[in-house]
Amino acid sequence: MVDTRVVYLSVGEIEVKTITLPEVKPNQIMIKSHQASVCGSERYFYKGINVRPQDEARGMQWDPSKRNGKREHAYPIGPLGHEGGGTVVEVGSAVKEYLGGGDVEIGDRVGSLKYPTYTDYWIADISQVQPIPSSVSFEVGCLYEPLGCAAWAALHLGIKPGDTVAVNGVGFAGNVILQGALKAGAAMVVAVDVSKKKLEIARRLGALHTVNPREEDVVARVIELTDGEGVDVAVDAVGGTGIGIVQALGMVAHNGLLDLYGDNYAPIKEFCFHRLHEDAIEMRSLSPVHFTGLRSVENMREAYLAIQRGVFDLSMILNNSERYRLDEIAEVFEREASSLDEQTSLKTLIFP
Numbered sequence: 001m002v003d004t005r006v007v008y009l010s011v012g013e014i015e016v017k018t019i020t021l022p023e024v025k026p027n028q029i030m031i032k033s034h035q036a037s038v039c040g041s042e043r044y045f046y047k048g049i050n051v052r053p054q055d056e057a058r059g060m061q062w063d064p065s066k067r068n069g070k071r072e073h074a075y076p077i078g079p080l081g082h083e084g085g086g087t088v089v090e091v092g093s094a095v096k097e098y099l100g101g102g103d104v105e106i107g108d109r110v111g112s113l114k115y116p117t118y119t120d121y122w123i124a125d126i127s128q129v130q131p132i133p134s135s136v137s138f139e140v141g142c143l144y145e146p147l148g149c150a151a152w153a154a155l156h157l158g159i160k161p162g163d164t165v166a167v168n169g170v171g172f173a174g175n176v177i178l179q180g181a182l183k184a185g186a187a188m189v190v191a192v193d194v195s196k197k198k199l200e201i202a203r204r205l206g207a208l209h210t211v212n213p214r215e216e217d218v219v220a221r222v223i224e225l226t227d228g229e230g231v232d233v234a235v236d237a238v239g240g241t242g243i244g245i246v247q248a249l250g251m252v253a254h255n256g257l258l259d260l261y262g263d264n265y266a267p268i269k270e271f272c273f274h275r276l277h278e279d280a281i282e283m284r285s286l287s288p289v290h291f292t293g294l295r296s297v298e299n300m301r302e303a304y305l306a307i308q309r310g311v312f313d314l315s316m317i318l319n320n321s322e323r324y325r326l327d328e329i330a331e332v333f334e335r336e337a338s339s340l341d342e343q344t345s346l347k348t349l350i351f352p
Contacts, residue, residue: 084117111144154180
């Protein structure tokens with residue numbers, strides 16, 4: 001039997017518990033954690049910005065019986081952590097290969113799509129992990145879920161050569177999406193964020209213009225930069241409270257494309273859908289892991305292939321990411337959630 005630490009989240013509180021893992025079932029594997037990372041959603045939940053019961057999703061996680069009758073976002077939330085990876089240390093008797101192919105062996109490096117990764121060891125169904133390609137570093141490979149999501153989104157933005165693009169929110173995902181827009185042939189990319197550090201990184205990655213909503217009317221500025229037309233493609237990579245959607249809709253052009261990446265939890269007040277109708281604006285979901293279980297694996301493998309081919313510059317992102325130990329996680333959440341908008345670490349990494 002293996003003892004391991006796990007993390008639970010309540011509003012303004014992080015609790016670390018020690019539990020004993022059960023026996024590995026035939027279709028499961030045990031993983032020794034190498035690295036986890038903080039998702040922006042967890043910071044919002046820590047602040048009490050959460051999903052109302054009537055707004056819960058009806059997708060793969062809909063069945064409340066799997067959570068002992070609790071709704072998906074009921075507090076305390078945990079065991080926490082859905083971004084991370086590690087090394088396979090035990091394999092169930094029925095496990096032969098990964099979903100999508102490839103033999104499973106002790107010592108394999110894997111990335112995870114499921115909870116919990118804020119831990120020392122965890123047990124997962126074999127369908128919930130994917131092998132990290134040998135040409136991808138362990139640190140990058142453990143970013144499997146967030147990197148796979150952002151890279152897949154960047155590959156499916158719907159951008160045509162010559163389009164103008166605005167990316168609202170240029171944190172980890174936003175800067176990956178920004179690079180995808182440029183690689184797809186965007187003539188101009190505008191980066192929007194309240195963090196001056198993130199805007200500087202976006203400019204170094206290729207954004208032609210940067211706009212800070214705390215310093216000017218962001219919608220008016222983007223309209224000005226596009227000679228009154230608005231951008232062809234506007235992306236919400238902010239999430240949380242819906243401000244990114246409001247900004248993106250305000251700056252997208254007639255017949256434009258509104259790309260939704262960020263997960264928004266709070267209802268958007270005084271939101272008007274008029275322009276969606278009159279301007280024939282197309283809306284697109286960029287949430288690959290939430291289509292189906294099988295498609296999430298296929299989509300993540302597509303994203304990994306792009307990483308292997310060097311489509312995205314990850315070094316600048318990782319060089320601006322902070323690193324902590326698991327026993328520091330309560331202090332990390334308290335500090336980062338105290339200033340959500342000014343969060344400067346592009347991806348906060350947690351090590352056992």
